[in-house]
Every structure is written in structure tokens, then in C-alpha cells.
Amino acid sequence: MRRADRLFQIVQILQRTKSVTTAHEMAKELEVSDRTIYRDIQDLMSNRVPIEGERGIGYMLRDGYDLPPLMFTEEEIDAIMLGIRLVESRSDPDLSRAANDVLAKIEAVMPAEKRSLLQSVRHIVPQFSTPPDIYIDMRKLRAAIRGFHKIEIRYRDTVGNETDRTIWPMLTVFFDPVQLLVGWCELRQGFRNFRIDRISSLSTLENRFPSSKKFELKAFLEQQRNVDDE
Template identity: 35%
Template sequence: MPRTDRLFQLMQALRDLPAPATALALALETGVSERTIYRDIDTLRGLGAVIDGEAGFGFTLIEDATLPPLGFVPEEIEALVVGLTEVTQIGDPALAKAAKSALTKLKSRLPSAQAHRLKHAVLTAKRFYKPPTIVIDASALRQAAWEERTIAVDYADAKGKRTVRELDPLTITFLDGTHCLLAYCHLREDYRVFRLDRMEDFTVTDRSFRPRRIPMLREFKARLEAEPPRHIQS
């Protein structure tokens, strides 16, 4: 691994791991030796990162030199906490991890008083009922939507009947307590809403519907606002 990439990875580990992070924990997180961790900590300090701690105790990132300071009004901080905390609870594993990482980055970039407010926000989000389990790779599904690639999906309706659908994926939304894909269905020749937890598998085809995703999504959203769906696609 190039040294620069290793240093960036170490910075992210310092943001993510509970402080103080031991050299052993950092080594396991980054895949290098503890000796390398000590050398890289010294390098990061030389580059301007304020890292408290020492060998045998652990390390805490106090000030992140790679990120400029940010400022938010109190309500913006509360909104960030609520939004990102909600994603950690309802997002797929990749999104939940990204939201948690984003919170740690924000703490590193905020002035100390605002970082304290972020850590101890008055508002937060808590869900006692988790969304239905998703077995497909939601990250790959999002990527297919970004790339505007048609997908073939093994899908089960509410009665358990399975069909293979060819879909143009437009966006993923959290609807009625579950993650849903808004898509154009080639079988029905119309827009439909599909539950991700009813998808067994999908493949990305070599067919592109670029550059129509944004106008298609705009049209579908307008339909949903005019007449909200009474049920998810079956």
C-alpha cells in the first residue's frame, strides 16, 4: 500500500475508533504492524495533525489537519445528528457505516464547543423496530442507478410468487417502514415501487438508459405526490 494511502487510512481509523485508540487496535484496523503505527503517528503529527496520547495508553485525534474547520448554527448541528443517526439505524450496512464515519469526521472539523454540542445533542433518533432484512448488495444497486444501467431482478410479490423483472433503477427510498426501489418496470411498461427485502438477487446488464434517469425520476415522483401508492409493488 502506498505510504500516502496508509496515512489517510490511519487518519480515518483515528476518527472511527473509540478514543483513545491503542496501537494494536489501529494496527488491526489498518492492516499494518504496531511499529508502523508509531512511525505513522509521528509523521501525521509532523504534518500538523494534533494527536494526543502515547504508546501504552492510546491515541486521540484532537484536531484533523486534513480537514478545514466548519461552523454550524445550533439547529444545523441538531439536524445533522438526527439525520445521520437515523441513517445508522435504517440504512443498509454500507450506508450505516458511512453515516457513522461522517459523524466522526464532523466532530474532527468542528470547533470544540460545537463538537461538544454534536456529541451531546438534545435531539437524536431511535427506532425500536428495524427494517426488514435486505439480502442483496444495496451498494451495488445504488451504483447501478447512478450509472443508469438496467438490472434483472429475481423478485417475490406479497404472495411469494417469483418473477424475473427487468428494471431501470431510479432511486432507493425508505417508504412505509421498508427500503424500496423506485424503478421503471419493463414487464409492466410503467413505473413501479419494489421492496428491497423481496429481492433475492439481481444482475446489472450491459444496457444503459442514460441520460433519462433524472427526468424519469421527476415524472415518477410527480405521480406519487399526486396519488400516493396504496401498496408496494406485488
């Protein structure tokens, strides 16, 4: 590995972990010695890369640092393309279009010799079943999730009964071929899953729910995972 590539990857590791990372952990991932990482860290710091920490404790990157122009390894390009193909085949048209816009932006800033890797076919994502029709605007749903806005939905259950619900939308889950909305239901006073194809209408409310509810969701999902593992 070229030294310039290794320095770039050290910055990537520090950005990815968002916490203190030891030189030994980075050395193990990059398959070099701890001493090499210590030397590289000092070189990065001397070039004003905002890394904090010291030997024996670990290092972290201060928020707000931007990497130089995009460079990707072949493995990273494979990861990007697989993600884009999955979004294309599993999501709604707006998100699929956004994925292709991302690809176009990446392609525009990549060196010419790497662009061919974006076009070569190395991953195929087959779709064995047709996803059910979705009747709501998924852009509105995603905006509500990002902005912590409550929503009102009309929901049809498995036997066809419809109810009006006020939901605190948290996240969407892809279970081929359906998508689920996970959120806090004011009617049931608990976290619930809603099949998005069974939502016939959605309106965004001005009221917001506390972002701290996300921590309760995390605990709920962890509890569900532990139950599944038993």
C-alpha cells in the same frame, strides 16, 4: 449575528439555491436589511468570491467555489445529527457505517469548542418495528442508481411468485420499516415500486439507461402526489 458569520451564510444560501436569489430573499432569511445584503455582496465580490448578478435582478454563485473550513451553527449541527441518527436506525449496515464516517470527518475539522455539540444527546430516533432482512448488496444497488446502470433482479411478489425483471433503478424510498426501490420495469413497461427485502438476487448490467428518464420519474412522482392530494 457577527458579520463574518453573515457573509458565510450568504455564500451558503447561494450554494443551496443553485439559482438566482434576490437580496430581499436573503435579507428576510438572515433578518437584516436589503442594504446590508447589498453591502455584504459587494464585499464578497471584492474578495473574489465568484458571485454574479446585480441589484433588482438577483445573485447567483458560479459553480466550483469551495467554502472555507467547516463551521456550523447549532441548528445545522442538530440537523446533521438527526440525519445521522435516522440513517443509523433505518438503513443497511454499509450506509450506517458511512454516516458515522461522515460524522468523524466533520468532527475532525470542527473547532474544539463546537465538538461537544456533536456528542450531546438532543435527538432520539425510536425504532418501533424490526426491518425485514435484505439479501442483496445495497452498495451495488446504490452504484447502479448513481451510474444509470440497468439491473437484473429476481423478485418475489406478495403471494410468493418469483419473476426475473430488468429494472432501470432510479431511487430508494424509506417506509419504516421497509425500503422500496423505484424504477422503470421493462417487463411492465412502466414505473414500479419493489420492496427491497423481496429481491433475492441482483446483478448489474453493462447497459445503461438514459439519464433523461429521471425527468419522467419526476413527472410520475408529481402525478402520484397530486392524486394523493385529491
